[in-house]
Amino acid sequence: MGIVLGANQYGKAETRLVHVARAGEPHTLTDLNVSVALAGDLADVHLSGDNGHVLPTDTQKNTVYAFARQHGVASVEAFGLLLARHFVDSQEPIHAARVRLESYSWSRLGPHSFQRDGGEVRTATVTYDGSTATVVSGVTDLVLLNSTDSEFVGFIEDGYTTLAPTTDRILATAVTARWRHATADGDWDGSYAAVRSLLVEAFVGTYSRSLQQTLYAMGERVLTARPEVVEVRLAMPNRHHFLVDLSPFGLDNPNEVYFAADRPYGLIEGTVARDDAPAAGLAWW
Template identity: 65%
Template sequence: MGIVLGPNRYGKAETRLVQVHRDGETHGLVDFNVSIALSGDLTATHLTGDNSGVLPTDTMKNTVYAFAREHGAGEPEAFALLLARHFVATQPQVQGATVSIESFAWDRLGPHSFRKRGDFTRTTVVSVSETATQVVSGVSGLVLLNSTDSEFHGFVEDGYTTLKPATDRILATAVDARWRHAGDGGDWAVSFQGALDALLAAFVATYSYSLQQTLYAMGSKLLEARPEVAEVRLALPNKHHYPADLSPFGLDNPNEVFIAGDRPYGLIEGSVVRDDAPPATAGWWL
């Protein structure tokens, strides 16, 4: 039986970058968490410890900070593309580079004062090879809730089923969404905001009979609104809310007081794709 080296990559994870853009008295603020992974001809270092083809991960970290100074960190997609293309172009032993960025938003309070926004994290994953480029944008931890216009009934029941049908329930979730761009250009800020607006609009407007139905509506709305997007993938945990039993206290509960469940929870995952979308060039999910 032979033993061989399988697929592998290496890189620098979670390089924290904060850049202040000083434009007169009004400043801008960028807050990134950058992770880099390189793949290619790395057999020697694994088998013999020969590091002649290994770019140190410390160099990757330094490149992040240097590029921020030289080129400016603005939209995460543009910065990730800049980094990934640099590593593939300058390192002959590197055949693929993946750069992932979490972008933390800050709300402006004044010309140079900010408050960190905590309702979601913007995400970007860029994969560059010698022949292809793929850009995936997204959000994580986007907490949404509809207090009505949600039902769940008609489901399969067996000997272990205790769940009661619901004709008026709270629907709450923490959205993790990723969308793959058909190309690698465009106004990234406008595209991201438009995609986010479409997700929110679909959640608000959909009368939901299942979280699966809501997932499809959100993905479809994003594709309709953003022609530059080829595919949307979503993971929607069902943040259960259970009506509290107030009868021991002589009180009724007309669907007003709820216990917010933590775990276990239902997890709905799926993708919505254009039927003419170009295929993905690198593996990705959520």
């Protein structure tokens, strides 16, 4: 039985970058976490320790900072494309690059004053193999809640089932969504804002019989309205809210007082795609 080297990659993870665009007032602040992964002709470094095909991860980090100075950061997707194409096109042993970016939001308080927002994080993943670039935009920790218009009935019940069916419940989740673009060109900021809005609108406007149904409705809404998107992947934990029994205190509880449980939780994941969507190429999920 032989032993062989399988798929491998390496890179610099979580390079923190804060870029201030100072061309006049007001200033623009961009706060990123950038992770680079490279793959290619790298067998020798694994098998014999020959570093001749290795671009140091420290060099990758420095490239992130240098590109921010030379090119600015127009959007997370555009910046990721610049980096991915550079690493592959400038280094013969490198055949593929993946750049993952997280963008942290700041609210403007003045022309050069900001306040860090909490909660959701904008994301982008760019892959490039020397000929094809794939761009996946996304958002994590988009926390949403409907206080009614949600039910859960008709499910399988067996000897271990204690959950009671309900026709009126709180539906709460923290959405992680990623959506793949048809091409590597576009109005990235405008597309992101539109897709995010559609996800929220679908959550708000769907009478939910299950979180799975809501997930599909959100993906379907995006694909119906945004032709530049070919695939949406969603991960949605069910943030359970349980009615508190107030009867020991002589009080009723008409769906008003809840205990918010953080774990364990149901995790619903799914993909909604166009039936003619082109293949993604490099793995992007």
